Amino acid sequence: MACRRSRAADAVVMSAGTTMIRPFESSDMNDVLDIWLRASVQAHSFVDREFWESKADDMREIYIPASDTYVFMEDDIIKGFFSLHGNTLAAMFVAPDFQGNGIGRQLMKKATSLRRK
Numbered sequence: 001m002a003c004r005r006s007r008a009a010d011a012v013v014m015s016a017g018t019t020m021i022r023p024f025e026s027s028d029m030n031d032v033l034d035i036w037l038r039a040s041v042q043a044h045s046f047v048d049r050e051f052w053e054s055k056a057d058d059m060r061e062i063y064i065p066a067s068d069t070y071v072f073m074e075d076d077i078i079k080g081f082f083s084l085h086g087n088t089l090a091a092m093f094v095a096p097d098f099q100g101n102g103i104g105r106q107l108m109k110k111a112t113s114l115r116r117k
Contacts, residue, residue, distance in 0.1 A: 021110045024069035024081065031078040032071065033059055039093040063090070070110060072103050082107045087115050 024032065033056055040052045067083035067090055080094035080103045089111055094103045 018076065019072075019074045021070050021072050021106065024064070024071055028071050028078060028081075029060060029064065032064065032069070032081050035078065035081060035093050035095045036091070038096050042096050067091070068114070070107070070114075072107055079103055080107055082111050084111060084114065 036059060037052055037056060041047075041049050044052075064083065067085045069081055069083040071078045072080040072094075078095075079098040080092070082092040083090045089108075092104065092107055092111070094107070
């Protein structure tokens with residue numbers, strides 16, 4: 001799948017449809033938090049869901065605003081995201097329903113390209 005730069009700053013558009021990685025917008029917050037929560041619960045089944053739910057406000061009010069976050073969108077659905085804090089990859093999550101389709105690989109490639117400057 002070939003990539004090309006779009007006119008929107010930092011957006012990468014994949015030529016096979018409506019797929020892009022673009023900077024986080026405040027209107028993305030609920031989708032990003034939903035992905036974070038579902039993926040965290042799935043990956044850490046030994047931790048009670050209530051623990052992760054208790055951290056949602058910190059994600060919303062502290063961690064996401066303090067980071068450079070980008071979302072992976074396909075067909076107008078946010079399917080994953082990553083957050084950079086300085087030169088550190090602070091978070092990368094793909095919605096459980098969409099894991100195993102190369103989204104994480106594309107997010108990692110984008111994150112790496114942003115910090116190789």
